[in-house]
Amino acid sequence: MSAVIRLERNAAAEIWRVSDEVRWRLWDGEAVAYNGRTGDTHHFADFAAWVFGRLCIAPASCRSLARDAEDSVELRAGGAVGETITRTLALLQRLQIVEAVA
């Protein structure tokens, strides 16, 4: 049984950014993030690390992330880039690592 992860808001229309309470490091294509809101530390690899790392540089929309992704990385998961980014953002949002810019 697979869980369906949905963004709480309309991903395509939003600009996403790393939450203020999050501290991070990016090393060798991987990321580690500390969430001051929850006290949790997370390790992201592969595409999740890429999305998170991209948002660490600057807030971005799902569309611009997809455009950058198509230019710069090979997706392991197959499927549409936009769909994978949406899924990744939903995961990061659930962890309260990223949020939509108000």
Add this chain to the structure above:
Amino acid sequence: MRAETTFLRLGPFTAALTTAFTGVVEALLRLYPAHFIARQADFADFHVSLLPGKGARRFFRRQARFLIDGHENFTPLPADQALPLVEWGLNYAIAGMAHQYLIVHAAAIEKNGRVAILPGAPGSGKSTLTAGLVHRGWRLLSDELALIRRDDGRVVPLARPVNLKNASIDIIQAFAPGALFSAKVRDTVKGTVALMRAPDESLARVDEAASPAWIVFPQWRADAPAIFTPFSKAAGLVEMGHHAMNYSLHGAAGFERLASLFESCGCFRFAYGKLDEAANAFDALAAAA
């Protein structure tokens, strides 16, 4: 039996141990240098007691109870396990109270001014490796609890006896025939245990903190060649967080301290099966730095 108080120096700390178990105090006198133990001191960070069992049980099976500031946090153990109970209890006191440090369940050893921090779960071979290396030119900073200063990330020595278990005792006694050991204590929750006194040079330099250069996650496997494998810093930080006793307590500052540590250190997994090969590999690591 009349209880007396002994002040015991543990790295940057002083513990006041009150006990009537004279055999334990005599064993501590063999495991620590004479000047680390005193009858008088102006201040103690930890006040601990080792007391006999209470109730009817004490008449047919002698027990030892360990208390920290009057609180009994441990199940009483048979009296013949009193010495390891004291050492484990002191670790518990430090880990639970010394939050001026980021405390990691890890060994720490130093050579040429550079520290290797060795986080490891029980059974990883951490203590065996540490006991071997400190008899091959590395300085013991800690066997169980690496004390990392929050301001500059340097590791503060907590050179105390190394806790060895089961087959490791004979391995180290063969590897370092000059090492001093307590008597073996059998049938503990960890099996047979013995405490190895820290080398004199490590004890003499107990005030010298040093900077970490490597974070090494050891894993003993029978017949494994001694090999360092580069390990992801991001994964290493998360794993080290699991080994830290008070990481959560330090919040964002704890993360920043660990992150700075990983930024400045090499991060490896290290498999080994034989101590000689492990010592050679560590010497090569130090020489290459």
